[in-house]
Amino acid sequence: MAQPLVKKDDDRDDEAEYSPFMGIEKGAVLQEARVFNDPQLDPRRCSQVITKLLYLLNQGETFTKVEATEVFFAVTKLFQSKDVGLRRMLYLMIKELSPSADEVIIVTSSLMKDMNSKTDMYRANAIRVLCRITDGVLLTQIERYLKQAIVDKNPVVASAALVSGIHLLQTNPEVVKRWSNEVQEAVQSRAALVQFHALALLHQIRQNDRLAVSKLVTSLTRGTVRSPLAQCLLIRYTSQVIRESASNSQGGDRPFYDFLEGCLRHKAEMVIFEAARAITELSGVTSRELTPAITVLQLFLSSSKPVLRFAAVRTLNKVAMTHPMAVTNCNIDMESLISDQNRSIATLAITTLLKTGNESSVDRLMKQITNFMSDIADEFKIVVVEAIRSLCLKFPLKYRSLMNFLSNILREEGGFEYKKAIVDSIVILIRDIPDAKENGLLHLCEFIEDCEFTYLSTQILHFLGIEGPKTSDPSKYIRYIYNRVHLENATVRAAAVSTLAKFGAMVDALKLCQCLVVYLCNVCLLLQVRDRATLYLNTLGGDGEVVETDKGVKEFLFGALDIPLVNLETSLRNYVSYPCLGHIYKSSMVHHVILALLVFVTGGFRRCF
Structure with missing residues (x-):
């Protein structure tokens, strides 16, 4: 298995080494741009130079005003070429350069000519470029052409005009709103893409009028939309109307729910999924309303298409947060996804099972997850750890097996965020499940024996100082704490000394045997924590006498600051x-x-x- 991976890396290195864009410099490309001025244009070479210029622009390279002007005037000379491929590159270059108002006049006539060309590709791209670089004055001059293009018989031209209208709506909304009749006609187009873009533009024109949007949805849900893309868009608009009507109405039947349920029987898979997702996201959705959507998503779990499996399991994962019982019927299908080649699908399947599983299935799930954890990245492991934590809080009697699982993966390789998620989970379980305290503290003690992260070591030591003295046998944690004093850096040593002092303040039995005082006396030999150890020795009675730890000492060791640390930091900086x-x-x-x-x-x- 190692050889293909190495080979794949070698292939990537070869790709990077022989990339056509490697070593491109702006000055050299600007020199090459002189090829645009040749009397006999070479379309292939000109296209290559434009490609390099576009690459530089998209990589964030900035051209000065003089450089951009020179390139723009040189590029405009390419309008004389009849090569179709070069003309497409020319349109892209003009859009990316974003010429000034004075320069736009130079290409306006050429673009207007292309808008009325017999070549549909010229017409569509000329519309896109003009609408990108034009201002309000020029827009009113070409508005008539744009209206005609919206209802053009060629779907490419119509889509170009509609998409340009969507962009222009942000800068010139008054002009675009006058196109409502043409856009309404385009919604009835038989071309799938035209209908999709027309519906998007029509909704944006009416989006600030809630009644108009409701009427639009009402008229279109009667079956006039044929495009699957437009149908998905209509489902989203319908969900929006449902949410708005739910906030205004006091009760009764949910409007348009029948339309969403009917879309579950659509021929296109994207429409089916969009409808199922919309139903699951309805506010206050009932079990009866969820049932048909869950059934459809369950069928998608066994699909041969990874995208459908991923979409279905992700949606079910979200549903499991609010309606876990509704997803229980899908557990058998999700268990088969644990071994899915797509690790994202497998992770979502596991976390969903952890949310919906019952107490009897915990042990079986743990065995499956153990083999799975070594194959996924840390970001997926964190998701699994959080799900296990939730499962343990749901079934406290299973804390032993779940805590053992967390402690085992804590000792494996992993980054800081992953280890922190495990430590946080164990800490939460110790706090919320009393029976898990001593077992969990021992797991944390074993972890700090070989912990490479200072933050986690100090966090665990601090937590150990709070919870350790409350256990039945606090003395068994002293060894782990004292080892940190000798084997770690200054920060961890300081935390260990503070933790020892807390044990001495809370557990009188430890002071009676004089072991803690001896420990702290030895600590004084270390320069970095000498002052701190001396302070605690004097506080606890470091002269060898056994003193009763009074309330003031405990308040000093465990009490909180009276002022926020943020305020103190600000004052010190000032x-x-x-x-x-x-x-x-x-x-x-x-x-x-x-x-x-x-x-x-x-x-x-x-x-x-």
């Missing part, structure tokens, strides 16, 4: 940067203390206390 005081305290001890406190606050080490 103090350090204050112009009158900055030069006075620049070399003083006060200044160093302020800087140290600022680093402490911004570093987020407050949780270590």
Whole structure:
């Protein structure tokens, strides 16, 4: 299996090495653009130069005003060529250059001529270019041609005019709104793409009039839409009307639901899925309304097309969040998707099963997931971990198997976000499931024995200092904490010392055996945490005497700051940067203390206390 992967990487390297765009420089391409001025134009060479110019523009390369003007005037000379391919490249180049108002006049006559050409390709592209570079004054002059193009018999020309209208609606809405009659006629076109673009433009023209949109949907849901693309668009507009009517009405039957349910029997798969998705997203949808949509999505789960399987399992995954019982009937089909070659489909199938499964199926799912986890990326693993956490909170009696699974994957390879998701999940389970506390704390202790992330080590140590003293045998965690004092960096050592102090403050039995005091005395030999250890020794009675930990000590160790850290950080920054005081305290001890406190606050080490 390793050889094909290496071969694939080699192929990618070869592709990158022999890319026709490698090493392209703007200056060299501008020099090549002189080919546009040749008396005998070479269409192939001109097309190659335009391709390079388009590549530079799309890579973010900027042309100066002089460079753009020179290229534009040189490109306009290509209108004399009769080559169809070069003419298409010419249209693209003019659109990307976005000429100024003075320069637009130069190409207007040529584009107007192409709009009335007998070649449909010229007409469609000329419409697109003119509408892209034109202003309001020129638009009124060509408005008559655009209206005619909307109802043109050629679908390419009609679609070009409609798409241009969609773009122009953002800049010249008053002009485009006058095309409503032509657009309404185009909605009845037999061409699928024309009907799709016409419906999109007509809806945008009426989108601010709720009654007009409702009338549009009412008229079109009677069966006049033939294009599958337009039908999908109509389903979305229908869902919008349903949502708006639901917010205004107090109850009763849901309008247009019969139309959505009827679309589930459409010939086109995209329409069926769009209708099913729309039904599942209805607010306050009932089980009776969900049933036909779930049935259709269940059929898609066994489709031979990966896109349909993915769409169906993703929709069911969303439904499982609000109606898990409605998705239960699909569990058998989703279990077969765990081994799907598409890892996205497999991940969604697993997370959906975890949301909809019952208590008896947990162990079986865990066995299937164990083999699956090693084959997916960290981003998918995080999704699975979050689903397992939700499942454990749903079935607390299964915490042992689920906690063991989380601890096993915690010891495997993975990035910071993945490990953090596992640690957060274990922490939440410990807090919400009392029986899982001691088992979960031991798993966290074993993890910090070989943890490469300082943030996670300090987080676990802080949490251990809060929950560890409350367990039946707190002394068994001391070894793990004390190891961190000797084997980790300064940040983790500081957190470990604070955690030891919390154990000493909360568990008198540990102080009676004098073990904690000895530990802290040894810690004092370490320079980085010497001051912190000395503070805690004096607080807890480091002279060897057994003192009763009073309320003030516990408040010092466990209490929260009276002010937000954000406010403290702002005040410290203002103090350090204050112009009158900055030069006075620049070399003083006060200044160093302020800087140290600022680093402490911004570093987020407050949780270590």
